[in-house]
C-alpha cells in the first residue's frame with residue numbers, strides 16, 4: 001500500500017512538472033483515471049495484438065495496464081515529445097516488451113519501421129489535439145491510418161471532439177463513448193481501419 005501511494009505521488013509530481021514546462025503539449029494537469037483506461041482498452045482483441053503503439057504516454061498511466069493485458073512476445077511502443085516523461089518511463093518500467101521513443105507521433109510510420117515492424121495492430125492516443133500546433137493533428141491521424149493494419153484500430157480519448165473530425169477523414173467506422181469519472185470528463189473514440 002505504502003509503495004502504491006509513493007508511486008502515485010511520484011507519478012503525479014513528474015506529470016505536473018511536464019505540464020508546467022509544456023502546458024499546450026500536455027493539455028491536462030493530472031493523468032487519466034482508471035475508469036478511462038479500462039473503458040478505452042475494453043474493445044482490444046489482445047490475443048491478436050503483436051504491436052500496440054501509444055502516443056503521449058506521459059508518466060505511463062496506460063502503459064502498465066496495456067502490459068498487463070499484452071501477450072508474451074508482443075510489443076508496446078510509446079512515443080512522447082517530452083524527454084522528462086521518456087526518461088521517467090525508462091527508469092520505472094522494466095519489461096522486455098516495452099520501448100519508449102523520444103519523438104513525435106507525426107513520425108509514427110518511420111518509428112514503427114525502425115522498431116522492426118511492418119504495421120501496428122492498435123494505436124492509442126492521449127494527445128491534446130485541440131492545442132497541438134496547426135496541421136500537426138491532421139498529419140498524425142493520416143500517418144496513423146497508414147500504419148495500422150486492416151482491422152486494427154485508433155483509440156483516442158480527449159476532452160473535446162476535435163480528434164473525431166480529423167479521424168472521420170480516414171476512418172469510415174468510428175465508435176464513440178464518454179467517461180465521466182476523469183478530470184475532466186472525456187470523450188472516447190475508436191476508429192476502425194477497414195479490412
Ligand SMILES: C[S@@+](CC[C@H](N)C(=O)[O-])C[C@H]1O[C@@H](n2cnc3c(N)ncnc32)[C@H](O)[C@@H]1O
Pocket residue numbers: 025026027028030031032055056057058059060061062079080081082085103104105106126127128132136
Ligand atoms: C494529456 S497528456 C496524456 C498523458 C497520459 N497518456 C494520460 O492519459 O494520463 C498528453 C501527452 O502527449 C504528449 N505529446 C504532445 N504532443 C505530442 C506529439 N506530437 N507526439 C507525441 N507525444 C506528444 C505530451 O508530452 C503528453 O505526455
